Amino acid sequence: MEKSNLEKAFQSAKTTEEMLAAFKAMKSAFEERVLGMAALKVGLKLDQDQEGEDPEKALSFATRALKALDRDDSGKPSLVVAMALQLMSSVNFGLKRFNDSLGYLNRANRALGRLEEEDFDVWDLRPVLHAVQLELVNVKMAMGRRDEDLGSIVLNLARDTDLAEAYVTLLNFKDALGFCMKALEIHKEKLGQNSVEVAHNMRLFAVIYKGLEEHERALEQNALSQRVLKNWGLSSNFLHADIDAANMQITLGNFDEAIKTLKRIDKASETRALVFIWMGKALCNQERTADAKRCLELACGIFDKR
Numbered sequence: 001m002e003k004s005n006l007e008k009a010f011q012s013a014k015t016t017e018e019m020l021a022a023f024k025a026m027k028s029a030f031e032e033r034v035l036g037m038a039a040l041k042v043g044l045k046l047d048q049d050q051e052g053e054d055p056e057k058a059l060s061f062a063t064r065a066l067k068a069l070d071r072d073d074s075g076k077p078s079l080v081v082a083m084a085l086q087l088m089s090s091v092n093f094g095l096k097r098f099n100d101s102l103g104y105l106n107r108a109n110r111a112l113g114r115l116e117e118e119d120f121d122v123w124d125l126r127p128v129l130h131a132v133q134l135e136l137v138n139v140k141m142a143m144g145r146r147d148e149d150l151g152s153i154v155l156n157l158a159r160d161t162d163l164a165e166a167y168v169t170l171l172n173f174k175d176a177l178g179f180c181m182k183a184l185e186i187h188k189e190k191l192g193q194n195s196v197e198v199a200h201n202m203r204l205f206a207v208i209y210k211g212l213e214e215h216e217r218a219l220e221q222n223a224l225s226q227r228v229l230k231n232w233g234l235s236s237n238f239l240h241a242d243i244d245a246a247n248m249q250i251t252l253g254n255f256d257e258a259i260k261t262l263k264r265i266d267k268a269s270e271t272r273a274l275v276f277i278w279m280g281k282a283l284c285n286q287e288r289t290a291d292a293k294r295c296l297e298l299a300c301g302i303f304d305k306r
Contacts, residue, residue, distance in 0.1 A: 003029055010038055014213075016049050036068025037080065043087050047094070048172055055094045062087040077111040079120070079128060085111070086132050093135065098143045105139060108132045173211035180204050199228035273299040 006029055010022035019042050026038060043061035046054065066084040085108035092101040112129045180201060187197040202225035209218035280295035 006030075016042075016045055019045055032068045033071070036065045036084075039068065040065035040080065040084055040087065043091070047087060047090050055091055059088075059091045059095070062091050077114040077118075079112075079115060079125065082108045082111045082115075082132070083128055086128065086135065089132075089135055089139070093139055093142070098139055101135075101139050102143070105132055105136050109136070173208050176204075176208050177212070180208060194228050196228070199225045202228070 006022070006026050010019065010026060013019040013022045023035075023038055023042050027035060030038075039061045043058050043065055046058040046061060062084065066081070066088055069078065069084050070081045085104045089101045089104035089108065092098075092104065109129075109132050112125065112132060115125055116129070184198065184201040184205075187195060187201055192198070202221045206218045206222040206225065209215070209221060277296065277299045280292040280299070284292040
């Protein structure tokens, strides 16, 4: 089977068994870093779905992911490495290895702190940061620790939107939905229907519904979020919302609509490259191979210049 088909089979896998089978098929065809990303996804799925039934299996995938991804000798922090560290912590917590769990969390927290100082994209960073802080509370409570910083961590996590984002990062979409609903109610009451915070809640709803395979509802929430963000003139957030919308339209098979959505996006370096990648995906599904190839070539050209 070709690499593209193997990767597609893995990305489309829904159950744990399907993911494990797809990963096994990939092992002889891909380099270790790609397998590390796949192992991270499998490990998160095992850690979430099996609720500790087979922690050793989850640990093996988490370990493989961390070894494959944490190979940069430059010392630069990495978001995917922080995610792998968080997974290692979660699995070790389930095995009651609290000291190991705390060690991985502290490493993840330091890496995320450095990324925050470097103005890393907050949309990607914040959910992982809150997931790590959520687990710091759990681990320290389990160890009987009452550090001075524990109270501040709890207060930092008290916001329902933050908790929802943390649970999304842990792929726990059902719990995330409850916190997001509570946050939306508070923001509507305190800040109004058309506040930026409400728009962010709606966008988070879109991510949650997508995770729950409710793509129509995800698209609806994303559209509502776009409307508010546009009124506030928040163009950078609007770009991300457009890309999210196109992704959902592709999932639903609405390829023409996806292409129309992507064409609205401004020509802005890496964002534009991402647009070409999604357009290529939509065109490929329409069997317009030559056009899809051209889009991917344009995306590669942008990345080559950076």
